Amino acid sequence: MKEWWVQVGLLSVPLLAVYLHIPPPKLSPALLSWRSSGGYFNYKDQNIFYRDSTGAVGSSDVVVLLHGFPTSSYDWCKIWEGLTQRFHRVIALDFVGFGFSDKPRPHRYSIFEQASIVEGLVRHLGLRHQRINLLSHDYGDTVAQELLHRSLQPLMLWLLFFLSRPITRLLPCRSELFVSGSGQSSGPTRSLRRQSTGTCGRRCGPMMAISILQYINQRKKHRDRWVGALMSTSVPLHLIYGPLDPVNPHPEFLQLYKKVLPMSTVSVLDDHISHYPQLEDPTGFLNAYLNFINSF
Numbered sequence: 001m002k003e004w005w006v007q008v009g010l011l012s013v014p015l016l017a018v019y020l021h022i023p024p025p026k027l028s029p030a031l032l033s034w035r036s037s038g039g040y041f042n043y044k045d046q047n048i049f050y051r052d053s054t055g056a057v058g059s060s061d062v063v064v065l066l067h068g069f070p071t072s073s074y075d076w077c078k079i080w081e082g083l084t085q086r087f088h089r090v091i092a093l094d095f096v097g098f099g100f101s102d103k104p105r106p107h108r109y110s111i112f113e114q115a116s117i118v119e120g121l122v123r124h125l126g127l128r129h130q131r132i133n134l135l136s137h138d139y140g141d142t143v144a145q146e147l148l149h150r151s152l153q154p155l156m157l158w159l160l161f162f163l164s165r166p167i168t169r170l171l172p173c174r175s176e177l178f179v180s181g182s183g184q185s186s187g188p189t190r191s192l193r194r195q196s197t198g199t200c201g202r203r204c205g206p207m208m209a210i211s212i213l214q215y216i217n218q219r220k221k222h223r224d225r226w227v228g229a230l231m232s233t234s235v236p237l238h239l240i241y242g243p244l245d246p247v248n249p250h251p252e253f254l255q256l257y258k259k260v261l262p263m264s265t266v267s268v269l270d271d272h273i274s275h276y277p278q279l280e281d282p283t284g285f286l287n288a289y290l291n292f293i294n295s296f
Contacts, residue, residue: 034074035100041124043117049073049100050093050121055084061293062130064118065092068138070209072099075137078282079289086290087133093121095143097212109212111222115146135289137278142219142226149229230261237264238292240285242273265292 027035038051051073063083067075073092076083083090094101095114122128136144219226230237239257243250254266267288269277277285 030077031074034077038073038100041121043096043120046096046102046104046117048093048096048102048117048121050091051080052125053080053084053090055087055090057088059086059088060130061087061133062089062091062127063087063133063135064122065090066118066134066136066140066143067092067095067098068140069212069215070098074099075276076135076278079278079286082282082286082290086293089125089127091121091125093118095139105211107211109214111142111146111215111218114143115150118143118147119150133293138275139215142215145226145229148233148235149225151235152229152232227260230264236292236296237261238289239264239266240277240288241266241268242275242277242280243268243271244274247275267292 034051035049037053038049040047040049042048065073065076065083067073072094076092080090080092096117097103097107097109122130122132134144134147241248241250241254245253254268257264258266269281269284269288273281273284
């Protein structure tokens, strides 16, 4: 009798062949519209999708939106129009490996590369010397923290606004309690997340997901660098928090956050809001964000 691993291997080859020939799922009309309203720029031979909308007349403010794992820039669809009424430029991208951007494999995905892609987009759009407002979520929070660390050099002033979980896996004494996952969410959020995740199609296989998930280990390895950037900066910080977020339990998370970052302001949304506040409560989230923006 052949070794069990040989039998598994022989069975896996045809299954993999079938899987690779399954056509990707069709995009919803909403996602097709989202893609058609955006464009691409090239970063080291990788095509990176982004959207750039011109909004409020008379404002020079720019906001760049950084999405989370495992979704895409479509996470911001419910607040996009509201942001364009306040900002002159509203910009979002799909990180490499996500959404409509290229998904190279094999590839060593890293937070450092994603931060460099954001810098590349800023240069591509001619905004290198413009003050940038960053609005980030989940995976995007860590990218924002790396950008903040680089700005301490200082080459550019970044004004950061965080929502949901900015430093969950980076805080000392709690990092081991926060595991990867999208968390629970309300019905509308779950539906929108399916659409956003669906932009990956079959190209986002399990091995690629594992490669991208290395960011969790990167957070642990570079915790001092990224939490230190938050603790050292004089740039205003703000947290918009959903109390039902299962990844960041209430009230323990808020207590820890306020202890580590006492200079940050916080908005707590309604009790039923979970891990995707910008989708679950777009009005409440947008009001909290703009109240903070307009306080300066």
